[in-house]
Amino acid sequence: xxxxxxxxxxxxxxxxxxxxxxxxxxxxxxxxxxxxxxxxxxxxxxxxxxxxxxxxxxxxxxxxxxxxxxxxxxxxxxxxxxxxxxxxxxxxxxxxxxxxxxxxxxxxxxxxxxxxxxxxxxxxxxxxxxxxxxxxxxxxxxxxxxxxxxxxxxxxxxxxxxxxxxxxxxxxxxxxxxxxxxxxxxxxxxxxxxxxxxxxxxxxxxxxxxxxxxxxx
Numbered sequence: 001x002x003x004x005x006x007x008x009x010x011x012x013x014x015x016x017x018x019x020x021x022x023x024x025x026x027x028x029x030x031x032x033x034x035x036x037x038x039x040x041x042x043x044x045x046x047x048x049x050x051x052x053x054x055x056x057x058x059x060x061x062x063x064x065x066x067x068x069x070x071x072x073x074x075x076x077x078x079x080x081x082x083x084x085x086x087x088x089x090x091x092x093x094x095x096x097x098x099x100x101x102x103x104x105x106x107x108x109x110x111x112x113x114x115x116x117x118x119x120x121x122x123x124x125x126x127x128x129x130x131x132x133x134x135x136x137x138x139x140x141x142x143x144x145x146x147x148x149x150x151x152x153x154x155x156x157x158x159x160x161x162x163x164x165x166x167x168x169x170x171x172x173x174x175x176x177x178x179x180x181x182x183x184x185x186x187x188x189x190x191x192x193x194x195x196x197x198x199x200x201x202x203x204x205x206x207x208x209x210x211x212x213x214x215x216x217x
Contacts, residue, residue: 005068008034008041009057015169016043016052019095024172025049029096029157031074034165035084038062042080044071075133079159082142089145089161091168096157099179104154110175110182111193115202117178120160120171121148122199124178129154150175 012032019025019032030049033042039061047056058069060077074080076094083092103110103126110117110124117124125144130137130153141159144151149171150160158175162168185191194202205211 005041005059006054008036009054009059009068011165012041012043012057013052013054015093015165016047016049016056019093019169019172020050020052022173024095024097024176026096031076031080031094032092032165032168033074033080034091035089039067040080040084041068042073042077044069045074047074076137078133078135078138079141082138083145083159083161085142086146086161088163090163091165092159092161093168093172094157094159095172095176097172097176097179099176099183100152100158101156103179103183104152104156106183106186110152110179111191112199113182113185113191113193114178115194115199116174118199118202118206120150120175120178124148124150124152124175126152126154129156132156152179 012034015032019030028046028048031043033040036059039059041057041059044056044058058071058073059067060073061067079094080092083089108126112122127140127144130140141151141153145159145161149162150158152158160168160171160175162171182191
């Protein structure tokens with residue numbers, strides 16, 4: 001269930017501040033959104049993440065009309081809308097996280113080098129550079145996100161999705177961590193990848209054991 005408007009906008013602002021505290025966003029370089037009935041709640045353009053407040057979040061209807069808030073929505077509104085074409089997506093996080101940007105400069109994909117990447121879709125594609133806020137960028141990222149929870153944007157950053165805001169933020173952290181591991185390994189040699197059969201075994205075991213889920217006593 002979507003929280004009340006005020007609570008939702010405050011939750012998005014809190015997520016922005018947390019992303020900044022983790023070093024995943026510098027200054028205004030990012031945007032966060034959550035699906036709401038009839039539209040999306042999204043950070044406004046020019047928001048300083050470390051100082052984000054509820055008033056820095058606007059709600060935009062499916063028709064493009066601002067339903068709540070007085071600021072202009074992020075310039076990446078269309079990028080977020082493209083991600084919501086997948087009905088399972090409840091939240092979207094876009095950052096210019098350093099390891100993701102660095103990887104985009106030297107590779108056209110992030111191989112599946114750790115099983116935690118499977119929550120993102122396994123191997124993560126790097127899409128070619130398109131200008132921020134462009135229809136080309138939205139189309140390229142949306143195409144990948146139709147089958148994965150993450151995409152890396154060349155010379156730009158990354159986008160992650162989740163069923164809710166908490167999951168989307170967690171996916172951002174996992175993606176940046178995986179990019180960092182890959183770059184460190186690549187500096188020393190050729191990183192080994194998990195094979196398709198190894199990935200399938202991890203998925204089967206996770207399903208059978210409920211790995212990653214909280215269990216009551």
